[in-house]
Amino acid sequence: MITIVKGDGYVMIKGNKINLLPVRLTERQKIYEWCFHSETTKSHSGPPDYPDIAIATYQEFCDEYYEEYYFTGAHPEKGQGFLIMSNQEAVGFISYSAFHLKSSLAELDIWMKDEASCGKGFGNDALYALSNYLKKELNIRLLLIAPAKKNTRAVKSYERAGFKRTDKKMNAFLAEEFQLMYGNGDYGVDETMILINHLDK
Template identity: 25%
Template sequence: MIQGENVFIRQLELGDEEYLHKWWNSKEVMGHIGYEYGYLKSREAIRQKILADIESQEIFPKEKLFMIIRRENKKPIGEISYYDFDSRNQKCKFNIKICDPADQGKGYGKDALYNFVDFLFKFLNLNKVDLKVLADNERGKRLYKSIGFKEIGYIRKDCFDSRSGEFVDILYMDLLKEDWIKIREN
């Protein structure tokens, strides 16, 4: 378990499909990342994904999803994952969502992200963590910059946004291990 100040991050468990089904099929949760109609995933498909993850014997899978849990009442409030894990080049990407609007803007995302990034550098022995964010996602960009991510460039019209029905720009950001070590020391 990854411990934060106000949240902890845990592996997926049976029963989490109830939360993920609700979140992944919600315009409010998924709209800001370009999925106006959500992922359109069934509860059973999500449950099968969780079962496969639980039964997997891989120590360092290419992708892994975790639940963000509010410490005070042990309630799941979001999800965080890494993907495109590349052991040779020591890098991966990640996603984070605080899914209940009532829990957004309270520092839970920053707490989760800070501790998750620390986990990625230590546990996966990464040299670099990178991400992509819709260029208009100001809240996301502020969060990433607040823990040390740097803008590395825009890719024009790289992602279809179902909110507008148009292709939109993506911002790439990254954080190097050497910079993370300096941030942790301060």
């Protein structure tokens, strides 16, 4: 069971092992570092395993990946980011994006801040908690997540959280105006695995 705790301009999503807290603008640089300059970066970007996936600069992260509204909650219909909290410690980041997709769909992204925070079920629980929140609060009906096929730890965690592999292409989910930009997936058509989770069952 997840619980959504709401106060004046405040929300906390309570999972079983972790809680999710809306991330703030002052934490943007830290979230970038966890993604592109941490122990976990090698799981999705840069050599040796991902020589063709560049380590983004902070400017690129802000301009192309994570605009300000992910850190202010100003556009929940487009997307938002959350800290993954274990007890009182922030152990990772999870976000949803909907701005580029067909109606009632959202795409999730997630990364932990270090290896010590991986493999403890935090990712699984964060995905489960955010999925339930999106269903209840934003009426999202279908979630997708698109890791590299070779990121087996991520794929396993997503499958445990209820996501299923699909042979559909990214374009099946993207709004028409974003198909050229995002149609190949982050790792290219052949190396990206698309997993989906129907929330209306």
